Amino acid sequence: MNIINIFIGWQVLSIFFLIVLGIISWLYFDKRYKKSETKVPSGYIWTDEISIDPTSGKRERVYYNPETGDRFYKEE
Numbered sequence: 001m002n003i004i005n006i007f008i009g010w011q012v013l014s015i016f017f018l019i020v021l022g023i024i025s026w027l028y029f030d031k032r033y034k035k036s037e038t039k040v041p042s043g044y045i046w047t048d049e050i051s052i053d054p055t056s057g058k059r060e061r062v063y064y065n066p067e068t069g070d071r072f073y074k075e076e
Contacts, residue, residue, distance in 0.1 A: 044072050
């Protein structure tokens with residue numbers, strides 16, 4: 001009887017851990033891909049490149065920072 005309780009407790013703990021990990025991952029993923037900035041940050045230059053976001057279908061202008069190599073996408 002004691003072994004069965006330990007086994008069931010371990011399974012419940014594992015499922016709880018996976019649910020918590022899933023919620024934390026979902027919240028992090030959601031924040032990571034939300035665009036919070038509407039202005040182009042300083043140091044970024046305009047490029048001729050236009051990208052179409054595959055999830056929303058919106059056109060985005062690409063800005064490039066030559067110092068860091070980063071890219072910034074602003075909706076047109």
